[in-house]
Amino acid sequence: EGLEELSKHCFDYAVIDEVHHAQAPSYRKVLARLNASFVLGLTATPERTDGVDAVALFDDILAWQATIGDGINEGSLVPFHYVGLKDDVDFQQIPWRNGHFDIAVLEQRVENSARMAKLWMAWRMHFGSRTIVFCCSQRHALFTRNWLRDRGVKAAAVFAGTGSDPRGESLRALVSGKLDAICAVDLFNEGVDLPDVDRVVMLRPTESKIVFLQQLGRGLRAAENKSRLIIIDFIGTPAIRTSDHSSPLIARRRMQ
Structure with missing residues (x-):
């Protein structure tokens, strides 16, 4: 109709x-x-x-x-500090199903204490007041939320389906400062404006350069008293993450 x-x-x-x-x-x-x-x-x-x-x-x-670099130069986007963490997960050993990693095997590999210990070190070293953590599945988001909560981080897990924390309420709490972080699964790649976010964590492997750029963009919007975006990214074996849109962007890359 x-x-x-x-x-x-x-x-x-x-x-x-x-x-x-x-x-x-x-x-x-x-x-x-x-x-x-x-x-x-x-x-x-x-x-x-x-x-x-x-x-x-x-x-x-x-x-x-315009490129993201153009946006940074004109002030509509903020510069970013890129923190690359060596990912010890061997993604080449994870089966490939219909254009994606086998999710059950992927969950088992990324939910490990050594990987999270690396994240925690970078989390404390590179401060952000409002963080989005991109996770690979509902289970991974809940695991990460609970892991962060155990360390005093006010975190929520937001995804489509049962067991998610309330999406709208969690977003409002993040903006107001009542939450420190949202662990998200495929919800904030596009269609949402979050200029107050000043740190993003790529905790999931990204098979697509488009998805990577969309997730990166969640934190690039300029906002009052926001000087830069912190990006914490696990760098593993599978990633090809640059294109004409992103190649001028990497201001600083550190392997830890």
Whole structure:
């Protein structure tokens, strides 16, 4: 019904946010019914994980583009301090299922005391007042939340499904300072604005450069009294994490 109603109207302008999704069947149904004189697509990651280029929908016409480095230079984004921790997990020994690591095996490998001890050392050394920890699964998020709580960190675990801490309440608590950290699973990659976040932790292996950039972007927004973003990242065997969007960004990289 909504698509039928849409097709009855003519628009001067239409703006599509997160337009990298526009090649998906659901988006294409909307675009097929959209009658607009001018269509503008917005995205921070024009590539899709399936290799489809959203720019092709616009006859390869780019009205404007900027790198994260450009955003830092103009002050809309903050510089960042990158802390790379050597990951001793051998990801090459984890089975690959449908384009992703086998989640059951992955959980077993990343939930270990030696890995968390490395995180804790970096956590205390590189301070952040509001942190998002990106985890690989619900179980991993709950494990990490409880591990941090045992060390006095006010943490929540947020994901889709039962057992999650309340999403909206947790976000508000993080912004207000009642929470120190949120351990998240595939919820904050896009579609959420969190300028108060000043530290992100990549506790999960990232198979996609797009996902890595999206997660990095959760903490880059400029905010009052925010001078930089701390990124704590476990560097293991599988990662290819740079592209034309990210290559000028690494201001400082330290192996510990």
